[in-house]
Amino acid sequence: MAKKDGNRVLTIAEALREGITEEMERDEKVFCIGEDIGIPGGWGGAFTVTLGLEKLFPERIINTPISEISIFGAALGSAIMGMKPIADVQYGDFLFCAMDQIVNQISMMRYISGGKIKVPVVIRVPVGASNRGPQHAHSMESWFINVPGIKIVCPSNAYDAKGLLKAAIRDGNPVMIFEHKLLYGSKGARAEKGTIDASRYIPKEDYIVPIGKAEVLRKGNDVTILSTLLMLHRSLSVAEQLESEGVSCEVIDLRSLVPLDTEGIFNSVKKTGKVVIVEECTKRGGWGAEVAARIAESIPDHLIAPIKRIAALDTPVPFSPVMENYYVPSLERIKDGIVKTAAY
Amino acid sequence: MSKILKKIGAQKALEMYKRMLKIRRFEERVRYLFLEGIMPGTIHQYDGQEACAVGVCSALADGDVIASTHRPHGHAIAKGLTCKEIMAELFGKTTGCCKGKGGSMHLGNMDKGMLPSIAIVGGNLPIVTGMGLAFKLRSKKNVAVSFFGDGASNEGAFHEAINLAAIYDIPAVFVCENNLYGASTHVSIVCKLKNIADRACAYGIDGVVADGNDVLAVYETAEKVIKKARNGGGPSILELKTFRRCGHSRRDSKAYMRKEELDYWMARDPIAMFKDILLKAGFCSEEDLERISKEVDAEVEEAVEYAQASPDPRPEDALEDIFA
Missing domain, CATH: 3.40.50.970 (Thiamin diphosphate (ThDP)-binding fold, Pyr/PP domains)
Structure with missing residues (x-):
């Protein structure tokens, strides 16, 4: 309460x-x-x-x-x-x-x-x-x-x-x-x-967060990272770590998948030219595929690297903690994807 | 004269007869338009079940709501939608009750207490439970009615919807129009029970059976279970034994129907049966019925002209009405 x-x-x-x-x-x-x-x-x-x-x-x-x-x-x-x-x-x-x-x-x-x-x-x-x-x-x-x-x-x-x-x-x-x-x-x-x-x-006053508006949680110039939920937190950790390694990440919390804040996404991609999408949905047909397609379809000339999707595996979610950790994008997997994209 | 007919009275009885006849003539006209290729889409018709829709809807009060199925023409007419708004919807016109977005399987108008009908078998039952729940939460003395077929009673949605309605004494009535066939499959092949209403005992509620071709029996039984629901007594299953005189859809020739069964039910035309009762009761003369027949024909014909003369939607109207 x-x-x-x-x-x-x-x-x-x-x-x-x-x-x-x-x-x-x-x-x-x-x-x-x-x-x-x-x-x-x-x-x-x-x-x-x-x-x-x-x-x-x-x-x-x-x-x-x-x-x-x-x-x-x-x-x-x-x-x-x-x-x-x-x-x-x-x-x-x-x-x-x-x-x-x-x-x-x-x-x-x-x-x-x-x-x-x-x-x-x-x-x-x-x-x-x-x-x-x-x-x-x-x-x-x-x-x-x-x-x-x-x-x-x-x-x-x-x-x-x-x-x-x-x-x-x-x-x-x-x-x-x-x-x-x-x-x-x-x-x-x-x-x-x-x-x-x-x-x-949480303020005492009544407020809403508008549906359909993404939020830039970390400003950066080299790579745009698009994510939500738990993967957003992992992406932020990796971005912080990479700052000291010389990679400047712009991390965007999409917050809404429908409607999608394409304006907010495109503005960032126009600046960085590089996109990494991090999601916990399975990769095949995941929302990252839709976001990637929107970017590729609308502002292809601004891309200077292939869009990278880091997602869960195309399998059911396995129980064993060893396998589950492999299934969900880990900090290592996210870092690897961002580094490779930044270096492209 | 039966007690129930006396209670209904001449005026209301004749109005019920007129609605039943309107449904039949509407369906006959639609079948012609469809077979001639004038009307687009597919059709699921209601010929033979007129007493069910009219008997139940005539027992409802203002503010009560109904939900129907992929076979909704009869329920729409019985609940007071105009032939014009229905026919225009069948033609996919902007003047249709759903602006041409629904078509034959999605007739409804909430201003008249009918949800756009649900074309997934069994799909309307949980929604009706929710409509009844809203009445209960808002302390309204109204009732929500679900019409569905024998086929829907084998869906999981049937079980979940009725169970939830039962545990909260939701003011709902679940009307199963057992017309003996789910598409081409006879009910006896897919259900071991003699009466679908017997399933009510699984939910701790009443299940009642009535002759779905006798509009007075339908009305009398419906009135009881509706009253019970309205007064906080909870939901019931009302099974109406009836028969689809037409095919399942489109050009279905009913080759799967059993001869004896077909003969038995074709001889029990609910409209002819009610007509005899009205004449015997002295509620009307042959001339009165002839006048009603002409009025109905004129109304249907006017609806066809209205629908055909109505404008088509613009293609890009498809983009509207997704979000409020």
Whole structure:
């Protein structure tokens, strides 16, 4: 819950919880629907985001059976009737059980209605390899960039998480928020091994982070690095290290994949002429492929090196920590790609 | 005269008859337009099931909503959409109820309480649960109704939607129009139960069966389960035993249908059955019915002219209506 003044550094899980609380206070149409939420003595979803909200809003925390089709169908139906659902699954991998409702129904309803129906559905999706084996690990953002009618955001820190969530709730369209398990900063029984600190100072005042705007997190001249979520943090570490080795990296947190901030991306690429894309999605058909194609299609004359994509392997996510570390782009793999591109 | 007919009264009964006839004439006209190659797309028609849509929709109140399937023409007419906005949608015109973006399988108009219909089998049930959930969260005394076929009852969405509706006593009614065939597959091949409504016991809710070709039986049963849902009693499954007199779609010749079954059901035309009841009750004369018939024909014909005269969308209109 909200901390006292002077103690406003929140984790992503806390910032999301605060954002949901404020939006539910602000607008009685906002409600949460999902698995294992609002159970006294439970966890508040798999990663504590909705912890305790049932005490504040007993009527508006709809705990569902393990039943993904009904979660997303009911979210859509309620949105059509004027509600603003925040639907979540415990793990993004479970979305695949509800693909008809997400891809055929939620994304298309406004279009099919000829623009008469509004679909303010927010879908929260935990992603990322975190030592759970192949079916609690997938990063599937890329699947949904191919679906017209859904906006996609990927907050890498607590400030963006709260701001993008609030923007999503107020957007009036289907928005998927991909949240990385190793960035939540979940506590207690749901703490994650290998967590990276993504907490930030959160202002008391209401704010949003606009959907569709990337952010330059580190200025540089030699190479543009485009990334999101956990890979963004790894890219920043590598960029810092490379500074002392004489490579100046411009690191951009895309924050939104749909719509994509092509202007922000192109401005940087025009300056550096070199691009490295770092993502945790599998490489074949990953979002990096789309971003690379946009750059190559629109500003080819500004490129002075081939675009480099560093992504997860084209395999399921293996369990063994040894193999999983090989599957997800490591600091070494990222560094190697950037160095080679910079030297081109 | 039956108690239910007396309760409905002459005016409403004749309006119900008119809607049923309108559906039949609309479908006959659409079939002609389609087979002549005048109308684009594909068609899934509702001939023979008119009593289901009209019986249920006539038992609804203002503010109640329905959702339909890939076979939605009848539900749209029963819920009060005009023949014009439906026909124009079938022609892909800007004046269609979905501005030509939906077509025959996606008819709806929320101003009239009908969701653009969902063409994925079973897809509308979870959405209806959500519409009912919204009524409940906003303390509205309304009911959401899902129409679906026997085929949809084998989908996972059926199970998930009804279970969620049941545990929260959501004001919804799940109307299964068992027309005996999912495309060309007979229901007995894909379901061991005699009644699909028997599945209700798996969710701890009521399952009721009615003769889907008897509009009065449909109305009477629907009214009960709708009232129950409206008053906080939770959802029910209402199975209506009926029959699709036409093919599944397009030029389907129904070669897979069983002769005896076909003969039995063709003799039970819901419109002819209701007509006899209305005449016997003295609610109308042959002349009244003839007048209704002419009115319906004129309305359908006017809709065809309207649709054909309506403007096509601009190609680039395809780019609109993705986001609000």
